[in-house]
Amino acid sequence: MSININRYKCGYCGACVGVCPKGALELVETWIEVDESMCIQCGICDRICPVGAIEVMK
Amino acid sequence: MKDMYDVLVIGAGPGGSIAAKTAAEKGLDVLLIEKRQEIGDPVRCAEGVNKEYLKKHIEIDNSWICADLKGSRIFSPNGTKIEMAQEISGGEVGYVLERKIFDRALAEHAAKAGAEVRVKTRATGLIIEDDFVKGARLMHLGKEYEVRAKIVIGADGVESKVGRWAGIDTALKPVDIETCAQYLISGVDIDQEYCEFYIGSELAPGGYIWIFPKGEGKANVGVGLLGSKTGKFKPRPIDYLNRFMEKNFPNASIVEMVFGGVPVSGSIEKTSTNGLMLVGDAARQSDPITGGGILNAMDAGKLAGEAAYEAISAEDVSFGKLEEVYEKRWRETTGYAIDMSLIVKNCFINLGDEDLDALAYSLKEVKFERMRLFDLLQALFKANKKLLWDLRILFKDAAKEVVKNRT
Ligand SMILES: Cc1cc2nc3c(=O)[nH]c(=O)nc-3n(C[C@H](O)[C@H](O)[C@H](O)COP(=O)(O)OP(=O)(O)OC[C@H]3O[C@@H](n4cnc5c(N)ncnc54)[C@H](O)[C@@H]3O)c2cc1C
Ligand code: SF4
Ligand code: SF4
Numbered sequence: 001m002s003i004n005i006n007r008y009k010c011g012y013c014g015a016c017v018g019v020c021p022k023g024a025l026e027l028v029e030t031w032i033e034v035d036e037s038m039c040i041q042c043g044i045c046d047r048i049c050p051v052g053a054i055e056v057m058k
Numbered sequence: 059m060k061d062m063y064d065v066l067v068i069g070a071g072p073g074g075s076i077a078a079k080t081a082a083e084k085g086l087d088v089l090l091i092e093k094r095q096e097i098g099d100p101v102r103c104a105e106g107v108n109k110e111y112l113k114k115h116i117e118i119d120n121s122w123i124c125a126d127l128k129g130s131r132i133f134s135p136n137g138t139k140i141e142m143a144q145e146i147s148g149g150e151v152g153y154v155l156e157r158k159i160f161d162r163a164l165a166e167h168a169a170k171a172g173a174e175v176r177v178k179t180r181a182t183g184l185i186i187e188d189d190f191v192k193g194a195r196l197m198h199l200g201k202e203y204e205v206r207a208k209i210v211i212g213a214d215g216v217e218s219k220v221g222r223w224a225g226i227d228t229a230l231k232p233v234d235i236e237t238c239a240q241y242l243i244s245g246v247d248i249d250q251e252y253c254e255f256y257i258g259s260e261l262a263p264g265g266y267i268w269i270f271p272k273g274e275g276k277a278n279v280g281v282g283l284l285g286s287k288t289g290k291f292k293p294r295p296i297d298y299l300n301r302f303m304e305k306n307f308p309n310a311s312i313v314e315m316v317f318g319g320v321p322v323s324g325s326i327e328k329t330s331t332n333g334l335m336l337v338g339d340a341a342r343q344s345d346p347i348t349g350g351g352i353l354n355a356m357d358a359g360k361l362a363g364e365a366a367y368e369a370i371s372a373e374d375v376s377f378g379k380l381e382e383v384y385e386k387r388w389r390e391t392t393g394y395a396i397d398m399s400l401i402v403k404n405c406f407i408n409l410g411d412e413d414l415d416a417l418a419y420s421l422k423e424v425k426f427e428r429m430r431l432f433d434l435l436q437a438l439f440k441a442n443k444k445l446l447w448d449l450r451i452l453f454k455d456a457a458k459e460v461v462k463n464r465t
Contacts, residue, residue, distance in 0.1 A: 014217030015319025
């Protein structure tokens with residue numbers, strides 16, 4: 001189980017941060033930081049990213 | 059560096075800057091922080107606003123106006139065109155702004171009114187004592203420090219954490235967000251007096267494609283999809299946008315890329331707590347139908363700035379007080395409007411392409427310069443009776459009239 005964010009693809013828009021039910025993501029400068037201890041791998045961030053920069057593997 | 063203020067505003071978008079300006083004008087000691095190093099950049103917006111409404115907030119400055127629109131055109135899935143004059147096209151068109159300049163101008167207005175502005179300064183958490191928000195931890199150039207304030211205003215946009223840190227759940231469900239991609243294109247022949255919208259399940263499931271002119275040969279071309287209609291193995295906004303571009307503007311140069319999410323949830327349960335108010339996208343105040351949020355953020359910012367003054371003057375920044383001076387007031391205006399839009403949104407996302415075509419077809423003949431709600435309802439009724447029924451809450455009185463007229 002893991003979550004990967006491709007920072008070369010990410011457009012640092014913050015949409016994923018807005019949908020994360022656990023508040024595990026944060027938009028810092030031009031990248032997304034994940035607090036893996038809070039992430040429950042629900043995959044919502046992966047689902048709504050406009051470019052597909054996040055990959056959540058269950 | 060000073061570390062005590064009356065008001066700390068987190069986020070210098072339109073909501074935060076107007077809140078800071080309003081509070082500073084009332085004589086409060088205000089700090090406005092923005093985590094980006096450049097206010098307004100990168101843009102996360104199609105930049106359309108209603109002219110008349112904008113004028114209520116600010117004196118128009120041509121340096122941030124890119125296009126002045128006459129109206130809008132909507133294309134149904136089979137290409138049926140409906141044309142609307144500016145005043146009635148739902149309020150989100152009129153001017154197309156240059157938000158990089160506009161957002162910065164608003165922050166400058168806040169500074170001119172006396173607020174202190176700090177950029178590249180990010181809130182990393184709140185100071186909460188005795189159940190009251192008392193300030194925030196900030197980070198600037200890798201150094202963390204604390205700033206205390208009697209009231210904190212969270213204006214931190216779609217990626218807001220401020221509310222969550224204070225225990226307000228602002229997480230958006232997939233059905234509550236439009237996920238968007240947009241290109242600023244140049245070198246194309248685009249009608250600079252109309253904005254265009256394209257709807258349909260092929261082009262943009264649960265959303266639409268927009269073309270907003272941005273001055274000589276330029277336009278914002280973007281797509282928004284409802285989060286609940288997208289998925290891991292489905293095409294993403296950027297794929298839909300590329301497809302539309304290939305078909306319609308194969309030779310355009312893309313001079314800027316924009317990504318973003320717009321809250322389309324309608325009003326959420328709570329937007330303030332002891333010592334804290336949320337405004338704009340952080341409070342999920344954007345319009346569920348149009349995705350417009352600039353003016354709603356500015357309205358809420360103004361209310362929050364005034365509310366901060368009232369609460370601080372009364373020496374009561376409790377939730378009860380903020381509920382009275384902020385929460386109630388925004389719910390009566392913006393809150394009501396976005397909840398009505400939510401009803402329309404919920405109804406439209408269930409329409410198939412044939413329904414949309416039928417609707418467009420029956421609206422085609424109406425003279426839009428003079429169209430009243432009544433005409434719209436007649437047309438709606440002709441196209442789809444169920445739609446009118448679903449939307450009855452919106453126009454209770456007008457709907458009665460339509461029904462009466464038909465019998
Ligand atoms: C693709 C797209 C198209 C859109 N088109 C339109 C349109 O045509 N018309 C319209 O009216 N609206 C449109 N919107 C919506 C509009 O952009 C927003 O509603 C509006 O910007 C909200 O303003 P705001 O002040 O609430 O938040 P924002 O403008 O998002 O500002 C929030 C600010 O807070 C900062 N911030 C966040 N976290 C922190 C932190 N921890 N510390 C410090 N600072 C922080 C951010 O960097 C940001 O600058 C669109 C949105 C998108 C994504
Ligand atoms: S939604 Fe995608 S593009 Fe936007 S910040 Fe998150 S990972 Fe980056
Ligand atoms: S998988 Fe779910 S919990 Fe984990 S970061 Fe994404 S949205 Fe948050």
